[in-house]
Amino acid sequence: xxxxxxxxxxxxxxxxxxxxxxxxxxxxxxxxxxxxxxxxxxxxxxxxxxxxxxxxxxxxxxxxxxxxxxxxxxxxxxxxxxxxxxxxxxxxxxxxxxxxxxxxxxxxxxxxxxxxxxxxxxxxxxxxxxxxxxxxxxxxxxxxxxxxxxxxxxxxxxxxxxxxxxxxxxxxxxxxxxxxxxxxxxxxxxxxxxxxxxxxxxxxxxxxxxxxxxxxxxxxxxxxxxxxxxxxxxxxxxxxxxxxxxxxxxxxxxx
Amino acid sequence: xxxxxxxxxxxxxxxxxxxxxxxxxxxxxxxxxxxxxxxxxxxxxxxxxxxxxxxxxxxxxxxxxxxxxxxxxxxxxxxxxxxxxxxxxxxxxxxxxxxxxxxxxxxxxxxxxxxxxxxxxxxxxxxxxxxxxxxxxxxxxxxxxxxxxxxxxxxxxxxxxxxxxxxxxxxxxxxxxxxxxxxxxxxxxxxxxxxxxxxxxxxxxxxxxxxxxxxxxxxxxxxxxxxxxxxxxxxxxxxxxxxxxxxxxxxxxxx
Numbered sequence: 001x002x003x004x005x006x007x008x009x010x011x012x013x014x015x016x017x018x019x020x021x022x023x024x025x026x027x028x029x030x031x032x033x034x035x036x037x038x039x040x041x042x043x044x045x046x047x048x049x050x051x052x053x054x055x056x057x058x059x060x061x062x063x064x065x066x067x068x069x070x071x072x073x074x075x076x077x078x079x080x081x082x083x084x085x086x087x088x089x090x091x092x093x094x095x096x097x098x099x100x101x102x103x104x105x106x107x108x109x110x111x112x113x114x115x116x117x118x119x120x121x122x123x124x125x126x127x128x129x130x131x132x133x134x135x136x137x138x139x140x141x142x143x144x145x146x147x148x149x150x151x152x153x154x155x156x157x158x159x160x161x162x163x164x165x166x167x168x169x170x171x172x173x174x175x176x177x178x179x180x181x182x183x184x185x186x187x188x189x190x191x192x193x194x195x196x197x198x199x200x201x202x203x204x205x206x207x208x209x210x211x212x213x214x215x216x217x218x219x220x221x222x223x224x225x226x227x228x229x230x231x232x233x234x235x236x237x238x239x240x241x242x243x244x245x246x247x248x249x250x251x252x253x254x255x
Numbered sequence: 256x257x258x259x260x261x262x263x264x265x266x267x268x269x270x271x272x273x274x275x276x277x278x279x280x281x282x283x284x285x286x287x288x289x290x291x292x293x294x295x296x297x298x299x300x301x302x303x304x305x306x307x308x309x310x311x312x313x314x315x316x317x318x319x320x321x322x323x324x325x326x327x328x329x330x331x332x333x334x335x336x337x338x339x340x341x342x343x344x345x346x347x348x349x350x351x352x353x354x355x356x357x358x359x360x361x362x363x364x365x366x367x368x369x370x371x372x373x374x375x376x377x378x379x380x381x382x383x384x385x386x387x388x389x390x391x392x393x394x395x396x397x398x399x400x401x402x403x404x405x406x407x408x409x410x411x412x413x414x415x416x417x418x419x420x421x422x423x424x425x426x427x428x429x430x431x432x433x434x435x436x437x438x439x440x441x442x443x444x445x446x447x448x449x450x451x452x453x454x455x456x457x458x459x460x461x462x463x464x465x466x467x468x469x470x471x472x473x474x475x476x477x478x479x480x481x482x483x484x485x486x487x488x489x490x491x492x493x494x495x496x497x498x499x500x501x502x503x504x505x506x507x508x509x510x
Contacts, residue, residue: 225471
């Protein structure tokens with residue numbers, strides 16, 4: 001089993017940031033400056049396509065979870081993203097995606113195939129990372145684990161949550177469901193899913209079908225007006241409250 | 256113009272409760288015990304079918320809005336509800352509704368027709384009540400006004416909000432949309448709508464069509480797993496945050 005290797009540490013505004021690697025995969029762990037005596041819940045976050053573990057969407061959500069709830073938050077770079085090298089196949093798929101965009105063709109078929117390949121690589125990486133993080137005394141093997149991922153983070157997260165019984169609540173959104181429905185049907189933990197009603201890329205009917213597919217007794221779908229890139233900021237607050245409800249810590253700051 | 260006639264006053268847990276009538280229609284106004292120096296926003300709430308202005312669903316939501324946001328909250332009894340007499344036509348429609356339920360027949364057609372008639376009576380009552388409440392110095396004519404109504408409160412609220420430019424944000428849910436689509440198309444203020452995914456009475460496709468009909472630039476649909484009567488309690492918190500966002504007061508208590 002791989003262990004967590006910490007490579008850098010800093011802190012600001014109530015949050016400690018530690019860079020790490022597990023089996024060569026680079027990640028970041030954000031934790032409260034002054035944590036509780038015992039272990040605290042852990043939230044795994046999957047970043048979006050073309051971004052990386054410290055994108056502002058990740059740091060912003062991490063701050064809500066760490067300073068608002070006292071949780072730990074970990075993100076790892078997806079294959080071919082952030083500090084990880086791109087393979088020739090990555091380059092081919094990215095070129096194909098850019099050509100589809102430039103030609104005004106639907107990007108869905110390219111993204112679905114590309115992200116499904118990344119998910120096959122990323123799911124075992126995430127599970128090894130979780131194994132290693134649970135060895136840390138401030139996290140531990142007994143505490144609850146949540147998952148948050150939008151876009152690529154959903155493409156990797158749905159198969160991860162389906163396969164990983166340690167994850168007990170998950171937030172998804174903004175991904176074509178084509179490759180995900182089978183895994184969604186195996187998910188029984190509480191789920192919150194986001195849908196942009198005026199999404200110019202992802203058909204709303206497809207997302208409604210994905211929502212229907214989750215086997216979860218407790219599931220919520222948050223539909224908002226607006227296009228693909230206009231997911232409202234208040235959905236990050238909502239995701240924080242959802243995880244606070246299900247991982248067992250109240251939100252302590254005004255929301 | 257009718258004036259507010261206060262008939263009783265009490266207070267508990269940070270909330271002052273004043274019974275009133277406006278033009279013979281009985282209502283209740285909840286306010287913060289220690290209010291701000293100037294006027295505070297007002298939220299009108301419509302109660303559900305078969306209930307009344309002080310049903311626990313009303314007092315519970317009022318407490319969140321009054322103690323959490325410093326708002327005033329007013330509810331009036333709908334025609335034939337609470338302290339108001341039933342007419343012979345009310346009795347006939349209620350009997351018809353009970354017969355449909357007992358026979359296992361769809362209740363939608365009866366509720367839609369009955370509630371549409373109540374809306375014709377209630378909209379002018381609500382507008383006269385709002386006129387009178389805005390004469391009170393602690394509310395005033397300049398402040399923002401919101402609306403919250405589920406079930407019957409949506410059947411009355413959608414035509415009210417469509418006709419009443421003083422209302423600048425509204426929360427709806429749990430109603431057949433058949434009589435409401437025309438009015439929904441005239442609503443442009445921010446809207447939050449609730450849908451129960453496993454509703455045994457109201458088809459989900461019909462509610463999705465109602466959501467689509469609102470002309471609002473900002474609109475959100477909150478879908479939750481569960482049957483008609485299983486709307487999660489956290490949707491009352493969500494409605495409070497929605498109104499705090501749009502009526503301009505932060506939520507000050509942990510949510």
